[in-house]
Amino acid sequence: MTTDTASAPFDAPGTDTEPPRTGLRGHPWLTLIAVALGVMMVTLDGTIVAVANPAILDDLDASFADGQWITNGYLLALAVSLITAGRLGDRFGHRRTFLVGIVGFAATSGVIGLSEGVSMVIAFRVLQGLFGALLMPAALGLLRATFPAEKLNMAIGVWGAVIGASTAAGPIAGGLLVEHVNWESVFFVNVPVGLLAVALCLVILVDHRVENAPRSFDLPGVVLLSGAMFCLVWAIIKAPEWGWGDTTTLLFLAIAAIAFAAFVVREGRTGEPLLPLGMFRSVPLSAGTVLMVLMAFGFMGGIFFVTFYLQNVHGMSPVDSGLHLLPLTAVMIVASPLAGALITKVGPRLPLVGSMVVTGVAMFGLSTLERDTGTVEMSLWFALLGLGLAPVMVGATEVVVGNAPLEHAGVAGGLQQAAMQVGGSLGTAVLGAVMVSRVHETLPGKWSEARLPPLPPEQEEGLLEAAELGIAPPAPRGTPEQVADTMTTVVHESFLSGMGLAFVLAGVVAVLAAGVALFTKGGQHGTGPSVHI
Known part of the structure; x- marks a missing residue:
């Protein structure tokens, strides 16, 4: 069945411009539920596997380099494929692309759980990343095509809340599964979730494709x-x-x-280009893309060190450290739908500028964390960071996807996600390099000032590598307790010096992002789709 609504306003709910639907099929809010369930697998997997990596390496007798490939193979496949995956959705339909992504992601998860060697785990993690790339742009394409303009921001806000919730649940769920079941269960959990998502998508989703959608690849x-x-x-x-x-x-x-x-x-x-360059003639779309890069640079790059701070400086377990990050994600879950409603009323520019300023303040606050910082103070800074990030996740997504022509909604969704992946990778690498440099610069001087015994070159190098992660190596046998405590203090203070500098830089980037946000504006949402069921 084909209903041509390409010449009618997209934002006229309750009229002939809406896709025809019968019962559950095509219902906007049910579409959001089905889409969110599928996307939840990808975001949950991004954090849950990090907790399982040590157990995987131990069980499969693999090296640290293998562990890096388990993570990097997935991230590389995801980042490389996102824009192409978005174009596949524009070309073949977002419903079809989304279903293929869910089935493939769940199937590869099951195979990983059955793997008997690390090479098999890495290979199927790469496939998992490829299928995950199909899900994210298709989800945004489906939301863009299904929701009328005045409700799209709210929908993206709820979508962002689901992402925040699943991201928060990852370390906690991963820790519980690894501790009480096994590392394989971290992957097996995606299978029933995937089956449920497929069932919902088959019943609910409608395949939206506009008449001028690309016909070649x-x-x-x-x-x-x-x-x-x-x-x-x-x-x-x-x-x-x-x-x-x-x-x-x-x-x-x-x-x-x-x-x-x-x-x-x-x-x-x-x-018919893969990425129509004419899209970048839209200043708001270009600004939104840059904003996503800068936001991810500061957030993912800065927050990377927090888990080391909680576990290695404060001595928390993975589950406890995940619980301490709940103020961040809980505020994001609550604030994302509210941010969507606010952006609908006043437009994205002012909320985005204000939220990046708040994010910058939170980053500068996190740079002041010390060894004895209490849970209440940490929670306040984490909550403030969540409050700043929520409008950006919603608003920048709407700016990029909403300012793209409807026939390029999938590509725009892939562009938004790719910008986030590149920004996060760049932030982790650059801020990591800044931190390592500060630790290497600070630790020898602090060691000498504390009048600790000089170390042979090979031991000093090992100490520096451990200090980069906030780890104080065990003192040699027979070392007086006071001296051992001093060694631990020097290592932790050097780590905190590096982490503080990284957060200051992340705060500066957030302030720059506030300037970029001045060039954003809400999407026009053009015209309605022609619906093919």
């Missing part, structure tokens, strides 16, 4: 963009290990730049 563009994204993200991931000035790092960055340039030339010459 730009394979050369896919190759160039995927190669460019791989080289960029891989260079960012490995730069802390290789060094930013290392020849290998610079080579990957140069290849990425050349591939991006070739991609731009290709997209300007082809009739």
